[in-house]
Amino acid sequence: MNRLTANILIIDDDLDVLHSARMALKPIFTQITAESQPQQINYLLNQNVYDVILLDMNYTTGATSGREGLMWLQNIIDKKPTQQVVMITAYGDIKLAVEAMKIGATDFVVKPWDNEKLQATVRAAYQLSQSQREVKQLREKQSGMKALLNQPGVEIIGQSPTMKELFRMTDKVATTDANVIIFGENGTGKELLAQFIHEKSERRENVFVKVDLGTISESLFESEMFGHTKGSFTDARQDKIGRFELAQGGTLFLDEIGNLSLPLQAKLLTAIQHKTITRVGSTTPISIDCRIISATNNNLFEMVEKGEFREDLLYRLNTVELMVPALAKRPEDIPLLADHFIQIFANKYRKGAMKLSRKSYDLLSKHLWPGNIRELQHAMERAVIMSDESTLQPHHFLLQSSKPKVSPSNSVNLNEIEKETIEIAIAKHQGNISKAAKELGLGRTTIYRKMDKYGIKY
Structure with a gap:
């Protein structure tokens, strides 16, 4: 019989009890942790996620009241209100068991126990844990979907030969599950094409989640993409589901993929390769199943040659490439x-x-x-x-002139023109380098390199 993938924690000051419980549960569950010091509970809870905790009632020599166990139970429930806890007692006091249930215990076992009874009790607590976790994830997903999806869409329209060819290619790739990368200038409708592909795919009944990678800071990338647990950092006031989990079963659209720094590219590649993510503050991997569609106005192949974009990530994303014409x-x-x-x-x-x-x-x-x-x-x-x-x-109509603009300095030196253009863009966006880079059609790495080249300081 295959063991259940679960993390079980047993806390009892009697080493023989710990050994017996471990031997009884080892054939059923994949990971068993035994701890004889209840003072380690807070540390263990901060470091790990447990499906079920078995907690002894008494720890002081000669104690039989169970008050210590109830105190530690309250401590656990205060930290993790949905934690499944099975109490261990040698005395089978019904009143004590009822009190533990009122605090938040799932069940209790009396020692010495029957192994089958212990296994059945812990298995039931584990199944309850899994059910509660699935309900929580569903609620988080629904909440996140409402925030991300209440946005108006626009049709893709075109009868030109280039658009007819694009539609022909799109029809072929849409019904597959292949990853797609969409190239095109800013404003050409890359996001709409990604939505069009999703709506014609087998995943159309599930969610389409957009991520603008150009607007996510380095420090928040993992939290936004992979999610985080409550307390994992200063502003983490509650658990948050990441974009990969939100897109489970559907499509994840990674816009402005060319703006991602090399360290973040490595993290994204790991998630796509292994098809798993881990929330910030957690050690539990989560399997992901979503189609990846990316878009950029950068030439990623040139960026690969310059060492600005990972070649292995490009070929993970680029099963099929589509070009949206200007x-x-x-x-x-x-x-x-x-x-x-x-x-x-x-x-x-x-x-x-x-x-x-x-x-x-x-x-x-x-x-x-x-x-x-x-x-x-x-x-x-x-x-x-x-x-x-x-x-x-x-x-x-108030249209800007379509005639090529001359640099204010009237210089014809390409380096001078490029430097002045970058300075104008940065000034226009009040020093916001990401926005300036986006307007210029450059990646953040590229604009920083050019700023360094021309000695532009902001």
Whole structure:
């Protein structure tokens, strides 16, 4: 018979009792810890997670009241309210057992015990522990899903040859469970494509969880991705389920994967390779089952050559790669997208039926859209808000010039232009390097390297 994967703690000052209990439970459970000093309880609870604790009632020589055991039971329940505790007593005092149950004990056994009775009692406590843990994880998952999923989505629209080819490839990969990496400029709709893949996959009935890796600090990465236990660090006031667990059975979308530092890449790779994660503050591994879809505006292959991205992680993520074209490379889709957005925002702002004039279509089609679909969406929303007419005209649109901009210094030296561009981006975002890097289309590692190269200090 296979043993149950469980961690059992036995606390009794009688070494013979400890040995007997260990021998009785060893054939049933994978890990048994025996401790003769109850003073070690707090240390053990801080270091490990136990499915069941067997706790003796008396520790002082000659003591029979059971008060010491009740005191230690209260201590355990105060620290871990859902902990399953089975009390051990040599006297079988029903009143004492009832008092222990009121405090929070699961059951009790009388020594000397029958081994089968002991095994059955501990097994029942273990099954209760597992059930409570599953309910807790489900509640955490549902709570996390509500926070992450209450976000509006937008359709993927396109009839251009490049988009038709992208849809053809997407249809092929969506029905598999292969990991996918999506390349494309900022604002091209990489997240929408990831959602599209999820909705056409076998995992569509489960959750789609997005993680913007560009916004997670180094210090919080493990907590956000793997979760943490209560008290594992200063602000850990309660257990938190990580994004990998939230995505269990579904899809985990790792946006801005190119912004991840090398140390964090190693941690992510370990989780994906082993298909397990461990919450911060815990030693219990948790199996994970989620599809990984990643996205970036960086050239990861160049980053690998420069030593900025792990090659082994890239090939774990890159079973299939998809490229979302820039809006400027599919101008025939601009009228379709504009019609789509004008309907959305006319309804949102209760403007009634609205349309675009022929001159407006011409204006939008000729614009280069450096911000891609996101820029078009914002332009359409602003035009709908500001217009008092049912037909949008060119003057309703406030578009930045599509002509290439000259560096304020009018320099033609590439290094000087690059340095000044980086300084302008950093100043624009008030020293926020992550946001500046995102606007420039650079990874954080790359922008820091260039700042060092040009002596830029912030």
